[in-house]
Amino acid sequence: MKYTITILTAVLLFLSIFSTPLVLAETLDDTTPSGVSFEDLDIFINEYVDEYIGETLTGASVILLKNGEVVFSKGYGLADMDNGKEVDPDTTLMEWGSVSKVVTWIAVMQLVEEGKIDLNEDISTYLPDSFLTKLSYSEPITMYHLMHHTAGFEEYLFDLGYSDPTEIVSLKEGLIKTEPNQVYPPGEVVAYSNYSTALAGYIVELLSGQSFDEYVKDHIFEPLGMDTTEYNVVNHEEMAKGYVQTGPGQFQEYQPFFMSLYPAGALSGSAMDLAKLASALTNQEEALTLFKDIETLNTFLTTSYSPVEGFAINAHGLWEYKGNYRGLGHGGNTDAFSANFHLVPEQQFSIVILTNQAGEIDVSIGLIEALVTEMDHSIDSNEGFEASSVEGTYLSGRRTHNSFINLYYYLIPLKVTSLNDNEINVSLAGMNATYVQTQPYLYEMVTGAPFYHTMKEIYFHVENGHVSKISAPISDYLPLPQSKASLYIQAVLFVICSVYFLLSPFVLIVRWIVSKIRREKVFKTVKWSTFIQLSGFGMLVNTIVLIIRMLSNFSRSYSDIKVHFIINYLFTGLITLSIILLSIYAVRNTLTKGQKFRSLISIVMAIMFLLLLMTWSFYQ
Structure with missing residues (x-):
């Protein structure tokens, strides 16, 4: 009996020692990376999403997978508000946007595995002769540069997407039509580029001997059973309607999105289809459906770009994400x-x-932040450099340089201000975040708007005591290329010119009425000045209409707004001719002081206005 009790005691003691680790192991296996139990997922996600459905969001599909199996799948809200059709994650199709790029990079890695692509090779060896015509630097562009968005291309917005599918051209034609200028040396600046990904897709097309969409269908979609996924979907009965928010709880249906550069962002499909792709990238058995060797998957998910030791940004086209565990997305x-x-x-x-x-x-x-990172985490700061040394105003590396749209980026700069020796506030477009210095010049976000969850860490490159660049996922940020004083002066001059030319027609009408009453021949001596004023008015109105049209819809073809540039050239020619004729007239004839003053003001305002429009690229 005593022996039995001793054995029983030993067994209980053994269980007491090892029971806690067993429970912990089971708990870790049944929770999200942030620690949310799978048993509580329904309540947790419902409470989270319900706060936004109908208020700031029309509809959503949410799917979570663990070890290749779906642990949560649910649709929220409406796919079609007019008909009350609910979202179904299995059948409702939605546009994926740039998530489509993941498919492109998988296709590239498949050809890397076959030995058809070398990630370090100059891509010109894969392209037709002289395919890229706007390169500014002699250094070669590699596939790694395309993956990391460091090829140096500026942002080019025209002809990126259309609301009318009949405007789509072939991938090759689209690339030729929308080739951007190269504004940075390859490898130096991260500037998110749809063109880079589309160019990679075209290389896959050339090397595989299939159109890119056919290649992807044969080598990715069909093997994974992604039956609802395709590029540039038109009139599918299960396609959700897309919406923009016009006010609190108010939404307006918006146009679909079609792309010639379709490898960069034209896929539509169900959330379940995208979940199949996610499963294949996190489950080694399923990964062999995509790759012949599991090492190809391991390489694909390995960090391939890090601007500084300890700060990873990109893994072969996937953006790195710092959470409780390393994330990619x-x-x-x-x-x-x-x-x-x-x-x-x-x-x-x-x-x-x-x-x-x-x-x-x-x-x-x-x-996603709530499911992969503990919400109440704290960050220990280390000794570093005073935060005041990184204060400043910066522009996104991802921007246009040779178009009037460049002005838009000056209106939404990134502003950095120090809170204390180790903390900074970062502000962009009214959204704020607090970062703390964890290593010299490396800052990690503590709190902030959801936007900043995509840039959890930022690194300040400092040269000779000045910040030369801020490294961040998706886009680096660079110091203002012009001083604030210069920008303010230009803005003030533009306002002065605008007021002058906007008022000019009304002043001319008043003067014409007065001249009729007094029977004076006012226009005989100042007719060329009048032409300058009216041409300036017309040019200003044309420019304002151009700005409004672009801000209301960036998805435009260049041909849709080309007329505005032609009008600007015509008015410029008329203003130039009028200035010349007015100057000749002033030399040959005697003018009153009032006439001389009005003529001089017209000429100065016109020249200043034209110079500002040239500086801001309103001619291209």
């Missing part, structure tokens, strides 16, 4: 849809979120 936006795709390879965990809402971040970004 890609977001996407079109004119009326938002999406996010997130992998946690170490945990074989993944999240897919699709929404039919333009510019949505609260769920597509915020929910």
Whole structure:
């Protein structure tokens, strides 16, 4: 009996020692990376999403996977508000936007595996002779540069997307039509580029001997059973309608999005189809459906770009994400849809979120943060350099340089201000975040708007005591190329010119009425000045209409706005001719002081206005 009790005691003691680790192991296996129990997922996600559905979001599909199996799948809100059709993650199709790029990079890695692509090779060896005509630097562009968005291309917005599918041209024609200028040396600046990804897709097309969409269908979609996924979907009965928010709880249906550069962002499909892709990238058995060797998957998910030791940004086209565990992912936006795709390879965990809402971040970004990172985490700061040394105003590296749209970026700069020796506030377009210095010049976000969850860490490159660049995922930020004083002066001069030319027609009408009453021949002596004023008025109105049209819809073809540039050239010619004739007239004839003053003001205002429009590229 005593022997039995002794054995029983030993068994109980053994169980008491090892029971806690067993429970912990089970708990870790049944939670999200942030620690949310799978049993509580329904309540947790419902409470999170319900806060936004109908308020800032029309509809969403949310799917979570663990070890290749779906642990949560649910649709929220409406796919079609007019008909009350609900979102179904299995059948509702939504635009993926730039999440489509993940498919392009998988295709590239498949050809790397076959030995057809060398990631370090000059891409000109794969392209037709003289295919790229706007390169400014002699250094070669490699596939790595395309993957890391460091090829040096400026942002080019025209002809990126269309609301009318009949405007689509072939991938090759689209690339030729929309080739951007190269404004940075290859490898120096991260500047997110749709063109780079589309160019990579074209290389896949050339080397595989198939059109890119056919290649992807044969080598990715069909092997994974992604039956609902295709590029540039037109009139599919299960396609959700996309919306933009016009006010609190108010939404307006918006146009679909079609692309010639389709490898960069034209896929539509169900959330379940995208979940199949996520599963194949986090489950080694399924990965062999995509790759012949599991090492290709491992390489694909390995960091390939890090601007400084300890700060990883990119893994072969996937953006790195700092959470409780290393994350990889890609977001996407079109004119009326938002999406996010997130992998946690170490945990074989993944999240897919699709929404039919333009510019949505609260769920597509915020929910992922809640599921992969503890919300109450704190960061220990280390000794570093005083935060005041990185204060300043910066512009996104991802911007246009040779178009009037460049002005838009000056209106939304990134502003950095120090809070104390180790903390900074970062502000962009009214959104703020607090960062703390964890290593010299390396800052990690503590709190901030969902937008900043895509740039959890930022690094300041300092040369000779000045910040030369801020490294961040998606886009680096660079110091203002012009001083604030210069920008303010230009803005003031533009306002003065605008007021002058806007008032000119009314002043001329008043003077014409007065001259009729007094029977004076006013226009005989100042007719060329009048032409200058009226031409300036016309040019100003044309420029304002151009700005309004672009701000209301960036998805335009160049041909749609080309007329505005032609009008500007015509008015410029008329103003120039009028200035010359007015000057000749003034030399040959005697003018009163009033006439001389009005003529001089007209000439000065016109020249100043033309110079400002040239400086801001309103002619191209």
